Amino acid sequence: xxxxxxxxxxxxxxxxxxxxxxxxxxxxxxxxxxxxxxxxxxxxxxxxxxxxxxxxxxxxxxxxxxxxxxxxxxxxxxxxxxxxxxxxxxxxxxxxxxxxxxxxxxxxxxxxxxxxxxxxxxxxxxxxxxxxxxxxxxxxxxxxxxxxxxxxxxxxxxxxxxxxxxxxxxxxxxxxxxxxxxxxxxxxxxxxxxxxxxxxxxxxxxxxxxxxxxxxxxxxxxxxxxxxxxxxxxxxxxxxxxxxxxxxxxxxxxxxxxxxxxxxxxxxxxxxxxxxxxxxxxxxxxxxxxxxxxxxxxxxxxxxxxxxxxxxxxxxxxxxxxxxxxxxxxxxxxxxxxxxxxxxxxxxxxxxxxxxxxxxxxxxxxxxxxxxxxxxxxxxxxxxxxxxxxxxxxxxxxxxxxxxxxxxxxxxxxxxxxxxxxxxxxxxxxxxxxxxxxxxxxxxxxxxxxxxxxxxxxxxxxxxxxxxxxxxxxxxxxxxxxxxxxxxxxxxxxxxxxxxxxxxxxxxxxxxxxxxxxxxxxxxxxxxxxxxxxxxxxxxxxxxxxxxxxxxxxxxxxxxxxxxxxxxxxxxxxxx
Numbered sequence: 001x002x003x004x005x006x007x008x009x010x011x012x013x014x015x016x017x018x019x020x021x022x023x024x025x026x027x028x029x030x031x032x033x034x035x036x037x038x039x040x041x042x043x044x045x046x047x048x049x050x051x052x053x054x055x056x057x058x059x060x061x062x063x064x065x066x067x068x069x070x071x072x073x074x075x076x077x078x079x080x081x082x083x084x085x086x087x088x089x090x091x092x093x094x095x096x097x098x099x100x101x102x103x104x105x106x107x108x109x110x111x112x113x114x115x116x117x118x119x120x121x122x123x124x125x126x127x128x129x130x131x132x133x134x135x136x137x138x139x140x141x142x143x144x145x146x147x148x149x150x151x152x153x154x155x156x157x158x159x160x161x162x163x164x165x166x167x168x169x170x171x172x173x174x175x176x177x178x179x180x181x182x183x184x185x186x187x188x189x190x191x192x193x194x195x196x197x198x199x200x201x202x203x204x205x206x207x208x209x210x211x212x213x214x215x216x217x218x219x220x221x222x223x224x225x226x227x228x229x230x231x232x233x234x235x236x237x238x239x240x241x242x243x244x245x246x247x248x249x250x251x252x253x254x255x256x257x258x259x260x261x262x263x264x265x266x267x268x269x270x271x272x273x274x275x276x277x278x279x280x281x282x283x284x285x286x287x288x289x290x291x292x293x294x295x296x297x298x299x300x301x302x303x304x305x306x307x308x309x310x311x312x313x314x315x316x317x318x319x320x321x322x323x324x325x326x327x328x329x330x331x332x333x334x335x336x337x338x339x340x341x342x343x344x345x346x347x348x349x350x351x352x353x354x355x356x357x358x359x360x361x362x363x364x365x366x367x368x369x370x371x372x373x374x375x376x377x378x379x380x381x382x383x384x385x386x387x388x389x390x391x392x393x394x395x396x397x398x399x400x401x402x403x404x405x406x407x408x409x410x411x412x413x414x415x416x417x418x419x420x421x422x423x424x425x426x427x428x429x430x431x432x433x434x435x436x437x438x439x440x441x442x443x444x445x446x447x448x449x450x451x452x453x454x455x456x457x458x459x460x461x462x463x464x465x466x467x468x469x470x471x472x473x474x475x476x477x478x479x480x481x482x483x484x485x486x487x488x489x490x491x492x493x494x495x496x497x498x499x500x501x502x503x504x505x506x507x508x509x510x511x512x513x514x515x516x517x518x519x520x521x522x523x524x525x526x527x528x529x530x531x532x533x534x535x536x537x538x539x540x541x542x543x544x545x546x547x548x549x550x551x552x553x554x555x556x557x558x559x560x561x562x563x564x565x566x567x568x569x570x571x572x573x574x575x576x
Contacts, residue, residue: 075113080121084128086110091136111145118148119155126152127172134179146183150192153180157195168196170203174211177218193222197231204238212238213250220257232261236270243273248281252292259296271300275309282312287323290316291331298335310339318351326359330367333374343378353387360390365398369406376413388417392426399429404437408445415452427458431465438472446472447484450491460496470505477508482516485509486524493531500535510544517547522555 075083090107114129121129130149133139140146153176156168168176177196180186200215207215216235219225226232239246239254246254255274258264265271278293285293294313297303304310317332324332333352336342343349356371363371372391375381382388395402395410402410411430414420434441434449441449450469453459473488480488489509492499499505513528520528529548532538 075109078113080117080125083110083113083117084125084132087114087129088132091132095136111139111142115145115148118152121152123156123169123172126156127175130179131175134182140183141185143185146180146186150180150186150189154192154195157199168199170207170211173199173203174207174214174218178214179218181218181221187222188224190224193219193225197225197228201231201234204234205241207238207242209242209245209247209250212242213246213253216257217253220260226261227263229263232258232264236264236267240270240273243277246277248285248289251277251281252285252289252296255296256292257296259299265300268302271297271303275303275306279309279312282316285316285320287320287328290320291324291328294335295331298338304339305341307341310336310341314342314345314348318348321351321355324355324359326362326367327364329355329359330363330370330374334370335374337374337377344380346380349378349381353381353384357386357390360394363394363398365401365403365406368394368398369402369409372413373409376416382417383419385419388419392420392423396425396429399433402430402433402437404440404442404445407433407437408441408448411452412448415455421456422458424458427456431459431462435465435468438468441472443476443480443484446476447480447487447491451487452491454491454494454497457496460494466497466499470499470502474504474508477512478515480512480516482519482521482524485512485516486520486527489513489531490527493534500537503537506532506535506538510538510541514544514547517551520551522552525551525555 075086078086087107087110090103090110094103094107111133114133118126118129126149130153133145133149153168173196177200180189180192180196186192197219200219204212204215212235216239219231219235236258239258243251251274255278258270258274275297278297282293290313294317297309297313314336317336321329321332329352333356336348336352353375356375368391372395375387375391392414395414407430411434414426414430420426431453434453446469450473453465453469459465470492473492492502492505492509510532513532517525517528525548529552532544532548538544
């Protein structure tokens with residue numbers, strides 16, 4: 001053992017830790033002062049004011065252990081940037097090995113210093129702290145910490161606006177958006193996200209590919225911002241500009257995020273560009289990227305017919321499905337089921353079904369809803385007893401955890417599977433779940449529940465369920481879309497329910513039909529005709545039947561004759 005009384009800087013510590021990592025046990029107590037003369041010394045150091053480093057150059061050490069203990073000196077000697085580096089180093093070290101008491105005490109002091117100093121951080125320091133802490137699961141629920149960092153971000157954005165310059169630079173903005181979006185308590189922080197959105201709207205031309213992807217990923221998790229057209233048009237333009245510089249991961253993140261924005265789903269030029277870019281990298285993507293691409297592109301109607309894209313994604317999914325989590329497999333099942341081109345692809349669906357059976361132990365309610373909704377659209381799989389027995393048992397055990405959308409998916413999917421029509425525990429559980437979640441049902445969810453439950457003979461005498469659905473339908477009638485109206489009419493008019501005398505229900509559905517009949521497809525109109533024909537109180541309603549007649553005639557005129565090409569009518573109106 002030797003003694004060297006030389007102070008060293010924070011950067012010197014990092015270099016020294018690397019040097020001594022494999023040579024014994026290290027205890028470092030920095031002062032934060034300058035000077036790195038000790039780094040070239042071929043022996044260990046002991047300093048009463050600084051700390052102790054113990055190592056051995058003779059023989060093999062008996063115990064290999066790396067320990068960082070900085071509890072005696074505090075953080076007063078570190079400036080803000082050094083504090084951020086210290087935080088980053090501690091969290092990185094603790095993520096790789098079990099923490100000792102001294103390390104946790106040091107980390108607690110550093111976090112406390114971050115809370116105290118946050119409002120005076122500059123842009124780079126704030127970005128580093130937010131990025132680092134968002135990766136530490138034990139700090140995601142520290143309200144004081146995140147409130148302090150949020151105030152700092154808001155303050156920097158406000159200063160930048162007042163001084164006509166951006167204090168939040170592109171990199172820091174991207175780090176803050178991506179980091180804050182991982183903190184549950186901040187997802188509804190309106191002031192914070194409004195400030196970051198205002199900054200991000202002006203910055204995309206200056207952002208690199210990674211920054212654009214991080215912003216899209218973060219902002220897409222904030223429901224209040226999905227309708228901010230200025231923000232998303234700016235980010236969509238940025239994607240077009242930097243797409244050639246994006247990695248496959250960044251491109252996948254961008255596709256997944258942009259697909260959540262309804263105002264962008266009709267931008268055919270944008271999605272054509274992203275679709276072509278994907279075909280160039282699809283052979284080199286990992287399992288997580290496959291999930292993002294499938295989940296994103298399946299929401300874009302104009303891409304569902306692009307055979308080259310979907311065949312490439314299906315091939316990649318088959319090759320990488322064994323590396324997917326349960327959530328990833330469920331997302332792929334739900335996404336691929338929307339693509340008519342792939343519903344007959346036996347290789348794809350056999351691989352997805354096998355993966356579902358193997359990862360079902362980790363299935364949660366969201367995964368169950370996606371599995372049921374997706375597999376029920378693939379006709380050859382409706383007779384697979386092992387698959388549906390597994391999903392049925394999963395639904396029974398998870399019934400009380402299902403959210404409204406998941407209940408709707410399960411009811412709609414299971415009602416198509418004849419093998420499950422007599423499973424009383426399954427349908428009893430779903431009925432009770434639907435009653436409990438009635439206030440959270442969307443219009444589509446309500447329609448799926450009505451149409452699905454009406455096919456189950458076991459539930460036709462369940463008065464509590466049908467009274468609940470009727471009351472919900474009457475209250476939501478004015479919000480129903482054309483397809484929802486048709487499903488409700490078809491479901492409530494099902495044989496065996498005996499609901500034809502419920503005047504309040506049919507009056508509400510009549511008004512909904514008259515207001516949406518011009519938006520209905522031919523099949524929707526026919527469903528309404530067959531449903532209303534069973535209600536004796538509406539047989540003399542001339543306004544209703546005239547509207548349905550006119551809709552039927554106009555839709556029949558627009559339908560091509562089977563086996564004949566479409567032709568331009570010769571002189572005069574097109575005849576039915």
